[in-house]
Amino acid sequence: MRGQIVKEFVVEEKSGFDRVQLNFSSYKGVSDINKMYMSDPVMIHSHLSKVNILPDFSYHIQDAVLTANLNHSDVEQESFGKRLSSKLFATSEGDFDHTWEVGLSEQYAYLLDLHFGIGQANVDLSNLKVKRCKITTATADVSLNYMEKGRNLTEMDTLLVKVNMGTVDGVNMTHANARNMIFEVNYGQVNLNFDKHFESDKPCHIMTTVGAGAVYILLPAPQNPYLVKINSTAMCRKKLPSYLTEVGDKVYASKGYEEGVKNLITFEIDVSVGSLVLK
Incomplete structure (x- = not known):
């Protein structure tokens, strides 16, 4: 140029x-x-x-x-x-x-x-x-x-x-x-x-924070052990997959989750205004 x-x-x-x-x-x-x-x-x-x-x-x-x-x-x-x-x-x-x-x-x-x-x-x-x-x-x-x-x-x-x-x-x-x-x-x-099969023998912590906007996350396969913790306001629209089970206040577990598992994946998601889609 x-x-x-x-x-x-x-x-x-x-x-x-x-x-x-x-x-x-x-x-x-x-x-x-x-x-x-x-x-x-x-x-x-x-x-x-x-x-x-x-x-x-x-x-x-x-x-x-x-x-x-x-x-x-x-x-x-x-x-x-x-x-x-x-x-x-x-x-x-x-x-x-x-x-x-x-x-x-x-x-x-x-x-x-x-x-x-x-x-x-x-x-x-x-x-x-x-x-x-x-x-x-x-x-x-x-x-x-x-x-x-x-x-x-x-x-x-x-x-x-x-x-x-x-x-x-x-x-x-x-x-x-x-x-x-x-x-x-x-x-x-x-x-x-995220890949369907999260191959790891160690824990992993994933934190996502958006003030105003959108979050889209393709989660690992349900057989992987993970928790999803959501902190959102009434001004955030949420869409979650049906296989997630609520195990606490805005805390959801995958099918593969077991308490005390060593390779636990933890998703912490905070959206103030906007939308959250998990698949």
Whole structure:
């Protein structure tokens, strides 16, 4: 595209660390984060337009941790209203000005701290070793997509997705292999798809909170042991599958639930205004 600047940032260090802490922050753009078929721990490729300031990139190794930082700030300091109108009336990826490709390697264990301002974040952590992942956005939508045969190669402690306004889509979320999953949206939607067979020998806690909007969750098969705890107001419409049995005040159990089971899945869902659909 005319007037674009192409920048690439690569960490070529390959020894002296056993974990990679990636701190990535972009105020605007369409970002793709996924596995790359290279041995470098971090590779970031960008196409930038209308830039007033170039991204700031640095990395260092300390205490067996490689820390890589990329920060792209907005010197124009767009107002929330301007960011909102840009989001609502965007018709293509180009309307978000910048594109980012972030490549990770299966050879390293990652701690991810990803921030997106406005735009779209497409995150595919299939076949990677991710021990912790935090995603925050202002008005960017987040798509979390695990491939059908693309599990996290290590146990994740916490997966956190926090969006001020937008949509969170999660596909094959069972494959995150996480002890804790937290999804928070002030205004917007959360759509989560869990595999029918939630293969885990450890407990898993999944918390979903929406201030105003909608929650849609495709639950694991009824034979899996799980509880669903719902906190909602009269301004939230609810639709639940018939096989769930109410075992307490707004607490529902699957057919496979047994008290004291070690691999219990617990869904905690809080919707203030909007709708909740479980299937």
